Amino acid sequence: MDSKPFVLAVVGPTASGKTWLGVELAKEYGGEVVSADSMQIYKGMDIASAKPTAEEMQGIPHHLISVIDRDTPFSAADYVKMAREVIADILVRGKLPIIVGGTGLYVDSLLNNVQFSEMKSDPAYRESLYALAREKGNDALYAELVAADPAAAESIHKNNTVRVVRALEVIHLTGRLFSELKAESIAEESPYDSLILGLNAADRAVLYERINARVDAMVRAGLVEEARAVCAEGNMRTAANAIGYKELIPFFDSEMSLGDCIDKIKQETRRYAKRQLTWFRRNERIRWIITDDFSKKYEILENSKKAIANYGRV
């Protein structure tokens, strides 16, 4: 018997029914939901990020949703720190923490107990690196990393400027190798005993139909107005990344029809789901709950409960 506190997690691609399942399981086992979503963490953006409504929450406490201002930078490191605190609090109250979200990096960082050391950013240095890439090309930038940390260079593609710059920044800031710090970061054992449930469709087309339908529902719920307001506000730092806003800009600028922009949102959402699946699929610890029909909620819930019972912690 593991003495570490038990934590349940529900992951899966967007529109796979994580929100619903999380709430049902919370009702069943006396749990509280801890969101693991890089967009829902921000205030506003309610429709685009598909935040659960009060009705969907059914009175179950939800944490780490709408807690950060849109113009505040936020990272996986910040997430892990906050989530640990929230989880500790839930455990103290004798409830079951249920992590629900589609941001793979956040879930993995939290459950694998990735250690993010305290370090500041060096914007000027970063900018100098980006300038190097712009002026002399990706190869020149990459050469810096190859020279500084060959092991790190091996795992980062030369065209992935964002990652190459980050690795160099870490080395610059700490005086240590990025590859070394990375290895050390997962040295500590996870403080949680976790069961990860993964929701997915047996047939990709079924998931895609669901996504399309949900985007239409978002539009009916006022996505366009929300996007107009967020775009007008200007502080797009975070929102600029969210699917559902940037795709509408051509419509606001009268360069594309609304219908075409909405189709684009659907397409980007489908691609996002595909990337999420790629991320989660490689995690062998995930206990997949496969359904060929998302409307068979009873079946999904029963299969989930069976998996939880099998695990034997609650």
Added chain:
RNA sequence: GGCGCUAUAGCCAAGUGGUAAGGCAAGGGUCUGCAACACCCUGAUUCCCCAGUUCAAAUCUGGGUGGCGCCU
């Protein structure tokens, strides 16, 4: 009905006699501080069909079929 143009991967598209660019979509994958981010990999034994010219045809010729435009 006549004349002109055109037909290359799911879509857009280069190639005009020498052995099928590229982009998008799709699929697969990577991922440790912006992750709904960023990045990588994969595709036509074949160019609408048939016949011909040629050592060699997606490229030239003839015919057929489909599309577009103009005319009657």
